[in-house]
Amino acid sequence: MSDAAQRDHAPAIVRHVDDIEWETIRWPGETGKMLFHPRPERPTEPNAGLLRLAPGAWHPLHKHDFAQVWYVLEGEFEVAGKVWGPGTMIWHADPHYEDELRTTSGGLILIVQYPGPTTGGRPIYDKRFNMAERKAVAEERTDM
Template identity: 55%
Template sequence: MNAHANKIDPVTNKEVTGNKDQPLTDAHQAMRVCHPDELEWNMLRYEGQTTKMMFHPTKEDPTVPNAGLVRYEAGSGHPLHSHYFAQIWYVLEGTFLIGGKTYGPNTMIFHPDPHFEHELKTDTGGVILYVQYMGPTTRQAPIYDGRFNLTERKKLEDETTAY
């Protein structure tokens, strides 16, 4: 008899398959894959920035993170602003002046929830991998619509710094 028969997974409340060649339960999802070459660069909320957001939350799947690349032109940046979600950045190319310090390739930056982001500037331009995810303490999801899928930018003075 299978040792896992009729066992219920305490997290998913689904029956454990007991088969080493299958996922633990039918609630366990397969990985999702996207390559940046499959996407075009899209306008981002700040001038001089474009993005290839490979994953993002939807109404059907709200816990998916915003995850993808942000490309900065030389001379671009963003002002100090705040968010309720959490995020990690990984600098792939270029150098960035953030909060008075310079960071370059292979630097990882963690923003807990809620957080603020220092003013960011780059003289070199560059690319940062962004992973924005639901705040573990705030339970606030990252914002995709109106940030990463723009057809027109707001004037910087009209852009909110509240979230």
């Protein structure tokens, strides 16, 4: 690779899931390990990592201006009246709404949230994926 290409292009950033602690997420029964997330020095970095959902975990119908991809690694999840299991990939365009999600088994989902190509909406990390204490669902903004 030329010196100019190395100067003008960023190298890969590598993180391992075991180096990140589980954090409290805003929805009941969910914790997460976001290996990447937006920060002032890298505002377009995606939220990317794992969501662990306990048996009985759920989130309500809500909306976002960013885009995202989910990949079910473990467990079964009911979304919009249909049950999805390991190997299922779900893409949410921008803007999008997320149907209510419920799980009786619990499970693990790989998620990548990224700036919306059409809306410019950016994923939010702070006070969503790293909460000191979860609020009641009724206090969360769902705008639906």
